[in-house]
Amino acid sequence: MEAGLPAVQPVATPATERAAGLTGGGARRLRETAIRTLFTLSAVIAVLILVGIFGVLFVQARDAFTGVEGVAQSTITPEQRTLFTDAEFAALPLTPPAPPSLFGDFLGSTIWNPTGNTALYGVGAMVVSTLLVTLSALALAAPLGIAVAAWLAYVARPRAREIIKPVIEVLAAIPSVVIGFIGIVVLGPWIARVAGVNSGLTAANGALLLAVMALPTIVSITEDALTAVPRDYVQASLALGADRWQTLVRVVLPAASSGVIAALMLGMGRAIGETMTVLMACGNATAMPGSLFDPVRTLTATIAIELGETEVGSRHFHALFAVGLVLFCLTFAVNVVSDVYIHRSSRGRA
Amino acid sequence: MSGGAAPTTRERFGFAALGVCAGLLVLLVVALVGYVVSGGWHVLSWQFLTQPPTNGMRDGGIWPAIFGTIVLMALTSLSATPLGVACAIYLVEYAREGWFVRLIRLSIRNLSGVPSVVYGLFGVGLFVNGLGFGPSLLASGLTLGLLTLPWTITASEEALRRVPRSYRDGALALGATPWEAIWTNVLPAALPGVLTGIILGLARAAGETAPILFTGVTFSRPDMPASLLDTYMALPYHLYILSTQHQDIVAVRPVAFATATVLLGLVLLVNGSAAIVRARVRARQLE
Incomplete structure (x- = not known):
């Protein structure tokens, strides 16, 4: 396998372009257009994949910095309350921890411990x-x-x-x-x-x-x-x-x-x-x-x-x-x- | 750089040092391959290649892992080849230079630089969870297909560009449409080169571990996968687990060596066949 993708210089194909116009026949011309469109679309997919990779990462990553996670007194409904003893309930934090901030807690911190009592997400x-x-x-x-x-x-x-x-x-x-x-x-x-x-x-x-x-x-x-x-x-x-x-x-x-x-x-x-x-x-x-x-x-x-x-x-x-x-x-x-x-x-x- | 004055002492020493570096590189590769093969050779047997593991991976063979890797290679090339070749045909036969083609080339180059573990994340987000395939052969195969896509495109593109212009012009002059010229004249001539690219993609798919970690590979399953939506065992993951996660790492070390030997053998075999195809094409073109 060659390392790195070399930049390849294109071969201009004006002859193929011209010929497309010269050859008659409606069905034949239609087929040519369809095939050409198909190939163009497949090239567009290459761009879409790169955008898609970024998009999936971005959308999934965004949720790390929003929303509420973790059990706290404020998140427990009256029905759930019956599952806890008074002592257990009192031991819970009043409100769930705030989501980590992008610059302070994620990029700006060096401690990564997502499973700890206080989850830390420093990268x-x-x-x-x-x-x-x-x-x-x-x-x-x-x-x-x-x-x-x-x-x-x-x-x-x-x-x-x-x-x-x-x-x-x-x-x-x-x-x-x-x-x-x-x-x-x-x-x-x-x-x-x-x-x-x-x-x-x-x-x-x-x-x-x-x-x-x-x-x-x-x-x-x-x-x-x-x-x-x-x-x-x-x-x-x-x-x-x-x-x-x-x-x-x-x-x-x-x-x-x-x-x-x-x-x-x-x-x-x-x-x-x-x-x-x-x-x-x-x-x-x-x-x-x-x-x-x-x-x-x-x-x-x-x-x-x-x-x-x-x-x-x-x-x-x-x-x-x-x-x-x-x-x-x-x-x-x-x-x-x-x-x-x-x-x-x-x-x-x- | 030949002829001229007799080499100076500085030149002789300098070039000798460069030669030593090259020799070191060869020694390094021989040592790497030799060490793995010499450690695994004595464990290899027909049973090892054709039997499932027994006794917590200590005995038996690695057939399910070999099977999984082969199916994965097939799925990878099935998903990457049509799209890759089509994209290459567009770039060589249809596209005219401009911002659009530059954008496509930029995307392809950047895709080839995306880390394999990031492809794994993408596979989890899209194939496993998004499209609901779950951890499966299909999700892993598609993920690896995307991973090898830029290489397939580049190899196909180079093969198409090596086809002389006269092949196209001849067909067009006889009244063929562009697509007819491509189908009857250009593609057959480019086929061996395209094939080389596909085979190299296969070798890459066989050895990759990170993209399949979360998209369907499993350490052990009692039966063979029955459908494309099943989880599977694969050689590189098997080696990873045997050498890092197994509860009795010392006892399975010989099996790990043998698995590494089989994986290395498979990858080098596939690469070697690509080299043979390439050499044949070159020889034929010289005639």
Whole structure:
């Protein structure tokens, strides 16, 4: 599977347009129009799906911040009252807790405890954990990925490329749950021994695994960017007396920098959205992490762990959609930035 | 970059370092795959592949999970292929550049970046609860279909663009309508490329876990799913449970290794067949 969707330049088809008018026959023309409409509609569906995903997340997430939930003296009807003893009734709060606020209690707080006596829905620690794991993974994967891409684009002989390209495809194909399994059985125990911590299921474990998983994306897009640098640049640099290493580091890489940044952002987008690996390898503690060797729970892992255990329609259920919305916005932003850089790199060359 | 002056020392060391990085990557992948396979190989047997689990997953096989994953792959490609190919046909054969096409392309690119767990949430909101399918094969298959849609579109689009313009013009000159030209000339020529994209989507569907977590997968059921509205077992979820949630994780570790081996084998097999289709097409085009 190729990493990232390349922008494909369209083939203009004026001939097909003209022919549609030339061919006579009412029924035939009607059929053409119907078919054309059908295809257009199917393309519209692609847009509708993206809008629909946002819409479903938004509608479900909104209910986390409205309405009344929980038993309180004020919500109990006279019929229900008979089910409580006086002591039990007196122990209930007078009014149900106010719904969490979007900026104060959700985005602005770091404590996530929806099942506690006082339910708390702070998403801060999860966002920090997600960024900690993702940025660490990127810091590990970027040098290695760029190095391998540079080797593929400038050094490798065709035979060597034929070996390494399928290897990268195999890496891209390994399911994330298998990578997470490796994190549990190999990497976790190793980290525990090396770092001297009780359990190796930490942010560092997830970062190492995500770095491996981000490599195929980073390598393939960086390689495309490097090979797209005009040969004139290389020839000019060599003609001025630079050796090939200087040419690669000082001419080719800077010329391809937009593409390289796009590759890193795409790799980061993948890493932010990755679920099973971090769920299995990171230890899943909801507290704010102090270091890479603390267990952490990311946005994705929280949804994966808790959605199955919540009652459909409860505030907790809706709050998990709100977490999903944060995740959606985060990856959307990263992808848009990468898109901008991809366009910049292709326009600079046109 | 060939010829010219003899390589400098700096160049030789620098390029050697890049080569070491590439070698490291190969070693890493070989180690990953080798470790899983060597841990699971000795548990694999005909019984393991064809029997249901017994004794709390400690013995028996994983057939229901294999079955669930295969049905899921079929549903995924059934739901993603018609829509994906139709969308690609529109983009290549009918669309004219403009804001509308830009909007569609932007949507497709962004869809490919939406995290898989978010597709899972969408599946819960729309298919499980909204349309009332409940947790089921159908809800999971449709969710995975949406997940693989952008990849199907992109692969089909590339395949259609590789068909030479003359294929269309020839049919049109003989009086065919645009659709007749597409149906008789363009699609047959693009079919192998489209097929490659579909197969790669299958591999992705087989390995995904997050989108099926809440849309219908279950750890254990006594019988096989009888209809598309039943819950089911699947290989990736089976591996997840065996390695994190089982009450006796140490005892089922060999089974977990073997499940990982089967899953990895299945995914690589499907990917490999896509590669073979692609290689055949390339070879034929060179003739």
